[in-house]
Amino acid sequence: MNHRTVIDLRSDTVTKPTLAMRQAMFDAEVGDDVYGEDPTVNRLEARAAEIVGKEAALFLPTGTMGNTIGIKLLTEHGQEVIADSRVHIVDWELSMTAWFSGCQMRTVETTDGILTWDRIRGLIKPVTFNAAPTGAITIENTHNLGGGRVYPQEVIDEICDGAHERDVPVHMDGARVFNAATASGRSVREIAAKVDTITFCLSKGLGAPMGSIIAGSRPLMDRARLLRKRLGGGMRQAGVLAAAGLVALEHGPAQLPNDHANARFIATRLAEIEGVIVFPGETNIVIFDIAATGRIPREVSAQLRERGVLMSAFSDRLMRAVTHRDVTREQCETAIGELADVIGG
Ligand SMILES: *Cc1c(COP(=O)(O)O)cnc(C)c1O
Numbered sequence: 001m002n003h004r005t006v007i008d009l010r011s012d013t014v015t016k017p018t019l020a021m022r023q024a025m026f027d028a029e030v031g032d033d034v035y036g037e038d039p040t041v042n043r044l045e046a047r048a049a050e051i052v053g054k055e056a057a058l059f060l061p062t063g064t065m066g067n068t069i070g071i072k073l074l075t076e077h078g079q080e081v082i083a084d085s086r087v088h089i090v091d092w093e094l095s096m097t098a099w100f101s102g103c104q105m106r107t108v109e110t111t112d113g114i115l116t117w118d119r120i121r122g123l124i125k126p127v128t129f130n131a132a133p134t135g136a137i138t139i140e141n142t143h144n145l146g147g148g149r150v151y152p153q154e155v156i157d158e159i160c161d162g163a164h165e166r167d168v169p170v171h172m173d174g175a176r177v178f179n180a181a182t183a184s185g186r187s188v189r190e191i192a193a194k195v196d197t198i199t200f201c202l203s204k205g206l207g208a209p210m211g212s213i214i215a216g217s218r219p220l221m222d223r224a225r226l227l228r229k230r231l232g233g234g235m236r237q238a239g240v241l242a243a244a245g246l247v248a249l250e251h252g253p254a255q256l257p258n259d260h261a262n263a264r265f266i267a268t269r270l271a272e273i274e275g276v277i278v279f280p281g282e283t284n285i286v287i288f289d290i291a292a293t294g295r296i297p298r299e300v301s302a303q304l305r306e307r308g309v310l311m312s313a314f315s316d317r318l319m320r321a322v323t324h325r326d327v328t329r330e331q332c333e334t335a336i337g338e339l340a341d342v343i344g345g
Helices: 019-026 039-052 063-074 118-121 155-163 177-184 218-230 240-249 253-271 297-306 327-344
Strands: 056-060 080-085 105-108 134-140 170-173 197-201 213-217 285-287 318-322
Touching: 019 240, 039 056, 056 063, 056 080, 056 240, 056 253, 063 170, 063 197, 063 218, 118 134, 118 155, 118 297, 134 155, 155 170, 177 197, 177 253, 213 218, 213 297, 240 253, 253 285, 253 318, 253 327, 297 318, 297 327
Parallel strands: 080 105, 080 134, 134 170, 170 197
Antiparallel strands: 056 213, 197 213, 285 318
């Protein structure tokens, strides 16, 4: 595998910083961000807030920290957080809702990760003497394990309106919200208009080497700054990283239509392989079920690796391919050829 070009479809987190990002990092003006004195971080935060249409934003090392802070901002210990059952916050964030916010998750089973107000409404609980009240609702847009599904805008707005009427705030885990914007033709500002807090990743399809953003009202973000420090996220001369983030924010979204087209190409070709069932999707994530082929995802993934193709095995049935700026259409074609060969042979 060493000398061949590896086609890495495990995740859009694997993108390497572009030349423009590296140049911006080299040139970055910096200061101590814990004192609020890093001009590049300040520029990134101001620009991010403007793009998502919130009063303020905060630069963070990871999206996990963003969700951890978002939930903490909106809840009190001893409450419940309503979410779809397969969100990143439940599956991949080391139970931070319990550990840091002292809340439990109230999860809802869905087919594609998309919650609706109808599903949520009956789960909202007021303060009583014998049940944990609802602290917040979180929605993941796009929904990763749902196959990169995009929340319909009416659904987001209905959830937010219904929740707010009952004094329950809404957090959006928008790790890939720019993919949602690309697929729906709406601006991130419009998508996030009614949520109280939103996080998104600079480090995924937008291509930055690391970093995420949380955004919301000024008072919430003032508190978020304190929580970030508490979690060990005071980053000093972080302008070198924010500089790459700014390039990602300004130029990353333009790449996403191409990633989506490549993912649709993969989905179409996968569906032609006997026994493979592809989840519907509209962004850069393709989840597919290979159980009917009689093959085991972990083994298929290992065999593909020997051929220089990386794809994730997700369960004893499911595999995932994620497109991003560092894979070409031709490489997608090669990857599917190898997959068909491995499954067929
Ligand atoms: C990647 C991702 C995150 C954040 O992940 P980090 O690795 O902590 O940056 C959060 N939510 C979703 C849906 C993600 O895909």
